Amino acid sequence: MSKKVLVTGGLGYIGSHTVVELLDSGYTPIVLDNLSTSDLEVMDRIEHISGQRPIFEEVNMCDAVALRKVFEKHPDLSGVIHFAAYLLVDESVHQPLKYYQNNLVSTMNLLELMSEFKVKSMVFSSSCTVYGIPDTLPVNEAESVKEAESPYGNTKRIGEEIIRDATRSEELKTISLRYFNPIGAHHSGILGEFQEGVPHHLVPYITETAIGKRSGLKVFGGDYDTRDGTCIRDYIHVVDIAKAHISALEVATEMEPGVNDIINLGSGEGSTVLEMIHAFQNATGINIPHEVVARRPGDVPAVYADISKAKKVLNWEPVHSLEEMLASAWKFEQTLNK
Numbered sequence: 097m098s099k100k101v102l103v104t105g106g107l108g109y110i111g112s113h114t115v116v117e118l119l120d121s122g123y124t125p126i127v128l129d130n131l132s133t134s135d136l137e138v139m140d141r142i143e144h145i146s147g148q149r150p151i152f153e154e155v156n157m158c159d160a161v162a163l164r165k166v167f168e169k170h171p172d173l174s175g176v177i178h179f180a181a182y183l184l185v186d187e188s189v190h191q192p193l194k195y196y197q198n199n200l201v202s203t204m205n206l207l208e209l210m211s212e213f214k215v216k217s218m219v220f221s222s223s224c225t226v227y228g229i230p231d232t233l234p235v236n237e238a239e240s241v242k243e244a245e246s247p248y249g250n251t252k253r254i255g256e257e258i259i260r261d262a263t264r265s266e267e268l269k270t271i272s273l274r275y276f277n278p279i280g281a282h283h284s285g286i287l288g289e290f291q292e293g294v295p296h297h298l299v300p301y302i303t304e305t306a307i308g309k310r311s312g313l314k315v316f317g318g319d320y321d322t323r324d325g326t327c328i329r330d331y332i333h334v335v336d337i338a339k340a341h342i343s344a345l346e347v348a349t350e351m352e353p354g355v356n357d358i359i360n361l362g363s364g365e366g367s368t369v370l371e372m373i374h375a376f377q378n379a380t381g382i383n384i385p386h387e388v389v390a391r392r393p394g395d396v397p398a399v400y401a402d403i404s405k406a407k408k409v410l411n412w413e414p415v416h417s418l419e420e421m422l423a424s425a426w427k428f429e430q431t432l433n434k
């Protein structure tokens with residue numbers, strides 16, 4: 097009997113790619129989502145790719161009674177991968193209580209039920225945003241966590257601490273994965289990063305410019321202390337991120353009860369915004385009209401990962417190049433607009 101894994105936020109960008117990897121690895125994912133920022137059509141896409149349609153539970157995790165019903169229905173869960181969260185930095189600045197309420201209450205409800213139903217292993221979706229402006233680069237997990245640049249980032253920092261403390265008190269086995277900048281799409285082109293309205297993130301904005309939905313890209317700031325004046329980020333293929341979750345789940349299951357670990361997930365390389373534009377043009381042959389404008393509040397000048405711990409603990413390393421990441425994002429954009 098294959099191992100059942102509860103995947104919260106399983107219809108989201110990283111969640112859906114991880115569900116595909118879980119199915120490919122012989123797990124039985126239970127996909128939990130409240131459809132607030134995703135669509136049931138993603139289930140069809142997962143089925144199309146993997147040839148299997150996972151069990152779907154439409155649940156708002158802030159509703160503890162509804163979430164309990166999922167644990168009662170699936171008393172044989174072997175672990176949890178917890179993606180479910182609101183994740184838009186600028187939205188969180190304008191609606192902090194919505195973010196604290198959703199991202200933290202859902203996590204606390206989940207931890208209480210894991211303890212009650214003796215589900216010990218959890219992998220948590222955290223973010224490099226907890227590093228703020230890092231003291232050293234590349235940044236490693238020993239770096240101190242900084243004052244978050246946004247309420248979204250704060251929910252990740254506080255979420256990590258809630259999980260760390262509950263791990264000790266409830267004898268759980270947990271790993272928080274700090275993603276850098278996930279980009280790209282499944283090679284099929286039918287799963288990817290879909291953002292309603294005007295894209296907040298760089299790569300969806302580039303692909304929407306390439307397909308003609310946007311007239312040009314605004315580069316937020318050209319006067320940073322970097323090699324070309326634009327911000328540096330560590331871009332990592334979403335499928336590399338998804339595969340790391342399978343490894344992390346297996347490692348967590350083998351950990352001693354009461355142990356929590358924290359691991360960076362990035363490429364280990366930094367790329368500037370202008371380098372991303374040029375990489376996209378190299379990967380697709382498409383020119384991206386762009387202009388440098390004022391800085392975006394809350395952006396950090398440069399952040400990229402030391403991934404030596406992920407290599408050691410998860411026996412994982414990224415395999416996709418920047419051009420492959422961008423070509424896959426472009427393929428997804430073209431599929432969306434067929």
Ligand code: WQD
Pocket residue numbers: 183185222223224225275276277278296297298299301313314315316317327328329369392395
């Ligand atoms: C990347 C770079 C922008 C759009 C966010 C979250 C982080 C994680 C990943 C969830 C920055 C520049 C962007 C544009 C631009 N999310 N940019 N023009 O802000 O690094 O990280 O997404 O875990 O937690 O904070 O990603 O793609 O928004 O920006 O110049 O139209 O591209 O200034 O330097 P970010 P991003």
